[in-house]
Amino acid sequence: FEFEAYMAMKAKKINKMLDVAIPLRHPLKINEAMRYSLLAGGKRVRPILCIASCELVGGDESLAMPIACAIEMIRTASLIHDDLPCMDNDDLRRGKPTNHKVFGESTAVLSGDALLSLAFEYIACNTNNLSSAIGSKGLVAGQIMDIESEGKVVSLKELEYIHVHKTAKLLEACVVCGVIIGGGNDNDIEKVRIYARCIGLLFQVVDDILDVTKSSMELGKTAGKDLVSNKATYPKVMGIDEAKNFAYHLMNQAAQQLACFDTAKAAPLYHLAYYIANRQN
Known part of the structure; x- marks a missing residue:
């Protein structure tokens, strides 16, 4: 399975659709920022x-x-807000100045x-799966708990709550919506939901490890921010070696x-899990 070719092909199609979705029209500044x-x-x-989840079930x-x-x-909206001075106060995102630094x-x-x-x-x-995933029962809940955990001793269970929600x-919404649209049954939905929860936590564990082992240039964003903010992370709670074992x-x-x-x-979903576990930025 040519994973990199698959990812590049799908990303190209998605980028084309996203480009069309927001034309440069009046008011120009907001559309440029988006x-x-x-x-x-x-x-x-x-x-x-x-x-991939839609195609998984035909x-x-x-x-x-x-x-x-x-x-x-x-996802992009959440990153723009996450980078704001009142949140994480980040200057870099994907190797470029963050939105508020430019606009x-x-x-x-x-x-x-x-x-x-x-x-x-x-x-x-x-489906309503997406709206619940990003609101006060999902992404927003995780973000507020993440902010409130700064400087506090956090248990592994509490850390998992933050990142399951944040x-x-x-990711669960991504795969569940895909399987529903593709015509999958309840068993298919439950399998991919568990899969997504695992790779969601995996993504965060790896992100936490990279934050303390890579440079800002390598990451394309500010390294060591969690340490400076005294945030709860998997290496902090478990140690780096145990965090790596947990990722595996x-x-x-x-x-x-x-x-x-x-x-x-x-195959795409197998390789995505492997890719997330082994990414370097």
Whole structure:
């Protein structure tokens, strides 16, 4: 299976759709700000997860593409807001100055809001899994707990709560929406939901490890921010070696959920789990 070629092909299609979704029109500044962050690169893991999950159960890519693009808009909106001075106060994202550094704080806030609103134009007639994943029961819950945990002693259970909600819930929405659109049954949905929860936590464990082992240049964002902010991280709670072991366990657990599916159709999801576990930035 040519994983890199697969990812590049899917990302190219997604980028084309995203480019069309936000034309440069009046008022120009807000549309420029939205496009700046949405089209700034990135691996498009979340929308590809949605498409791959749809195809896993026999669905067509075209069915999943609108919701896949909506998910990327929501993800980008969350990053714009996350980088703001009142949140993580980051200057770099994907190797470029963050939105508020280029367009100003007020425009950055509005561009994130606008991307979130635009996303729901794509999913108004689809499942409610996505809306619950990004609200006070999902991404927002994880973010507020993450902020409140700064400088505190946090248990492994509390840390898992933060990242299940902040990271894994949106990944769950990606795969569940994909499987529903593709015509999967309840068992298929539950399998991919567990898979997504595992890779969501895996993503965060690896992110925490990279934050203390890589430079800002290697990461394309500010390294060591969690240490400076005294945030709860997996290396801090478990130690780096145990965090690496936990990452390996999560990767294997994710792969086990795919055993009941057609091997060829499940290949992108297998390789995504491996890729997330072994990424270097």
